[in-house]
Amino acid sequence: MKETFSMSILPEWNGLTLESLLKNELSFGKKSIHQWRMEKSITINGELKPWKNPLSEGDQLTFKYTVLPSAPAWKAEVDVLFEDEHLVVLNKPARLDTHPNSEADTQTLQNAIVHDLLSKGHSGYAQPIHRLDHDTTGAILFAKHPAIKPLLDQLLEKRMIKRTYIALAEGQMKTSGTIREPIGKDRHHPVRRRVSPGGQKAVTQYQRLSVDPVKNLSLVELNLETGRTHQIRVHLSSIGHPIAGDTLYGSISRQFSHQALHARKLSFIHPFTLKEITASAPPPAYFKHH
Structure with a gap:
């Protein structure tokens, strides 16, 4: 399924070239950058423009990509704590795995968010950035397209997701x-x-x-x-x-x-907006009596 996502050029990025933004500011890998260039996957304000041209604050970058659902869809309720076109933070219930561990495993949180996204006309791409144990509840982060995933992986690796x-x-x-x-x-x-x-x-x-x-x-x-x-x-x-x-x-x-373990809060700087995202998951009822 062909999809797009967009991002705006922030004041901090004014005057940079597209290549410099992708490589030095957003830390995309060489392979991704080369693929986008060859496939002409990125437009600036709706047009294909030379990558050496300087960008201006407020310019709109649109990325095109082709992707399949990340897992079989499973119709189950999901509790969304935060969502935009790039990522989603869910409140995971107990007794549910984060993602399938085998092909036969089709009733996990990942399967549920894939169904939720497909029902909204999204490609169904949803990849967990970290995991919670089967019986641990609370906030967990998923990428909604393949470009944001490596950036969120980097934040996790650098301990920048609190x-x-x-x-x-x-x-x-x-x-x-x-x-x-x-x-x-x-x-x-x-x-x-x-x-x-x-x-x-x-x-x-x-x-x-x-x-x-x-x-x-x-x-x-x-x-x-x-x-x-x-x-x-x-x-x-x-x-x-x-x-x-x-x-x-x-x-x-x-x-x-x-x-009795609950992931109460996730906070990090959004790679594309540079805004701090904080998502809090209400604790299960048994915590309120202590």
Whole structure:
């Protein structure tokens, strides 16, 4: 399906050439830039113009591309927190995978957003920039076209997408702290991760928001400097405060049917508008009682 997306030349980009903008300011790869040039995929104010001409503030760039749906469509409700023509932030429910792990897996959040986009006349391209575990809820970012995806991937890699979580942890945690323990695979379990000297660097900052002495739970806010698989779950378990309901990592609480972990907020600078985007996901009801 042929699609287009547009972007305006901001004051910061006035006087740049198209090539300089794409390469130096937006950090597109050489392959993408070469393909757009050869296929004459970019118009300026609706016209094909030489790439060496200087751009002016307010000029409109329109990109044309051909793309297929990213996954089979699955009709299911999606909770949109923020959306424009480039990206969408969703509020993921529990008991749902972020994306398919096999061809037979067709009922995931990615399948649901593909259906939602197709129903609006969009190509159905939707690629997750990061992932949330099956039972983790909250804000998650998807790219809506193939040009924005590498730019968002770069933001994630450079730790420029700030992700804030909340969790209900067992016990009464310290007021605040930073956990700096590398994380690797647990060779005795196909899914579980563990703190391991030979693992990947992992840093989690936490701050205790409140304590429920009756239920022996701490409500904590967490910020990730890295994004390892199961990072928060492994780190909190490693200091003796597993997330309530997280039986994989040692929770003994039976108050929850899954780990009480929620991605509360995402914030980043939009690559095409340079505006700060902040999307907040309301916590599930069980957080409100703590």
